[in-house]
Amino acid sequence: MSLKHKDLTGIASLSADEIMQILETADSFKEVTGREIKKVPALRGKTVVNLFFEPSTRTRTSFELAAKRLSADVINFSPSNSSVVKGETLLDTARNIEAMQADIIVLRHSSAGAAETLARGVKSSVINAGDGWHEHPTQALLDLFTLREKKLELKGLKVAIVGDVAHSRVARSNIYALTKLGADVRVVGPPTMMPACVERLGVKVFYDLDQGLRDVDVIMMLRLQLERQGRALFPTIREYSRLYGLTLERLKIAKPGALVMHPGPINRGVEIAPEIADGFSSVILDQVTNGVAVRMAVLYLLSGGNG
């Protein structure tokens, strides 16, 4: 059995079984990343292109490492030093990359749906590394992988996703992934940052953090996009932090031993207190480590031959 998709554009189009298959494959790759020689020849001769239209360190590096550890050749493409500044469209850029025999294109773009558009336009496999407010599937997969690694049963797991849910692709992908696997998901944030009709995704909505954290097993903090201040979503960073920042006192409301996650980059002292980010309940750095194994699994599963 293999992943029956050419692309990974979002979690929404995956079944629960497919998600589990990716997580189990990632488990084997985690062993590879713990070896002294962290490299296997599985993708020898394949070319992976990182096409990033938005700044990113973690995700791009993670994909680059994942591809290199599978022995693929990696090219990093960013708009500031490419023909994009000369007015080339996304599809034309991608078709040119494809003409150079790229097997997999990893795309980060500020527009929702960019990955889907690209996937329809090219024969190469496309992996969505974040498209606007839409999805960031590999982040959700690595979050799930991390929860499973911590021996948590996803079915029935109580997870609170806290912060700017409306503008978060990480939140959307995680809501899809967690609910598909039977977790009990709630979103917490100010009304201005809550997407309309979010309940339809199968989650509970809380506007009060203290209520939202009651009895949860996992707290996923979202990054407050500070550049959004001044767009009338929240009055001041201080007020946001006071109402929706995770502090040690608030952590006590959650179940004892609850895990704290964050997709990074973190705003210390804004959405998360430094003592929590560096504390024993934080799995933030495990998430980063696991990201490489999960991305190796996705690259491997999407790169079946043509035979």
Added chain:
Amino acid sequence: MDASEVARAVTRIAHEILERNKGTQNLALVGIRTGGVYLAHRLVKRMLEIEHVQVPSGDLDITLYRDDLSIRKDQPILRKTTIPFDISDFKIVLVDDVFFTGRTIRAAMDSLMDLGRPAEIQLAVLVDRGHRQLPIRANYIGKNVPTSRDEIVQVFLEEEGEDDRVVILKDSKEPPGGAP
């Protein structure tokens, strides 16, 4: 081969490994997933009974080292490699159920070399069915079974919920040179 023949072959191979290596010093067994893993565990158990020494052992998944990954349409399921010791300077006995083209063993040797620098690699197989495509031979063979290219040799083991036996099935659907 029936269950008692399989058991006798395992016992004989255990003795041969101990004889050739003059005991268990620096000796370790690595089973190739899936059948080889069970056989390696049986060999370890038999050696424990003979020499009263627990020989270290591990499980090897060779999927990522296959030579047909870019040809196959579907990616094979990846399982875990679990070798809980540093293989460097060990005499490693690779264990597999069916020895066929030799491609699996090539992949296994490459995989081992990436995990460390063993002093020596030897090969033990339950069944040798011939048709080698690479210059590789086994050191320990349970049974030589002459076959034609398009037959399938299937090893059933207790650990998979079957009675121990080796059977030959006619009319393989595998294209020649397909499975390593």
